[in-house]
Amino acid sequence: MQQLNQRRLGTAERTTTTPELDQAAFSEWRTIYSLPSIRLVAAFNRLKxxxxxxxxxxxxxxxxxxxxxxxxxxxxxxxxxxxxxxxxTLTLASYASTNLVGFIYINEQQDMLKLAYVDFWGRRVETLVEVDDLLPSWERGATSRLRFVLPITLRSDDKRRYKLLNRFGNIADPQLFEGLFGD
Incomplete structure (x- = not known):
């Protein structure tokens, strides 16, 4: 797999590998996960x-x-x-909610995901991730100590981790969600 090129576009982060993936950025996106309280988390992160x-x-x-x-x-x-x-206190609490995913979108071809998450400063950041780049929970081996947080890790960058509150979020397509992220 090619090395992922990252470009910063305002507050949105796009990760692409080929020109075909640039065209995928303009395709239709369908929401498969949403966290209703993500705006409160973002406001809490900005409070500091x-x-x-x-x-x-x-x-x-x-x-x-x-x-x-x-x-x-x-x-x-x-x-x-x-x-x-x-x-x-607010700064330490912000570390716990950094990279918390609020929305997950999938494109028409179901080969790209768009993760919308909250950064340390409370801004919404979007990143494109290839479905093949996701590291499923059964390959990670270790289960999370906190059962309500599902970590999302990538094969290409194991230091980059996103947090998913699957118990508190709305899952639009449970079968697709389970196929992508596991239990």
Missing amino acids: IYQAALTAAGAPIAFALGQAGHVASDALGIYAAIGVSGLI
Whole structure:
């Protein structure tokens, strides 16, 4: 199999190998999996950005109010501790939801999948994956410790992993889904 070329197009990531696959990007796509709560996950991942901005903007204000005597002198320390601990908590929680798949589409020829997932910053990213590049659960050997998370791994890049919440998602075609991803 040829080495996959990756090009970044805005917030969408396309993975292609041949010009024929470029034409597959313009074919009809059918949804086979959707996660209704993916927008909440994306909003949660973006929340850390707002937390950091609020903490950074409010620290000088808390310092100035403390120097003017309007609040206690340790208000800046309390404000910073709450802001930074909240930011750390949100960041760690974002690592758990990074690469969480919200939608899976399949083309008409059923040889390409389009995975739409949430990145660390809460943006939707789409990537094209060949069906033959999927590593099924029975070939991985080890089952997931967390039964509600199904890892999606690729043969071409075993470090790239996607997370699938198959119990909480809507599966439009269960037979096709099981054929692609296993149980």
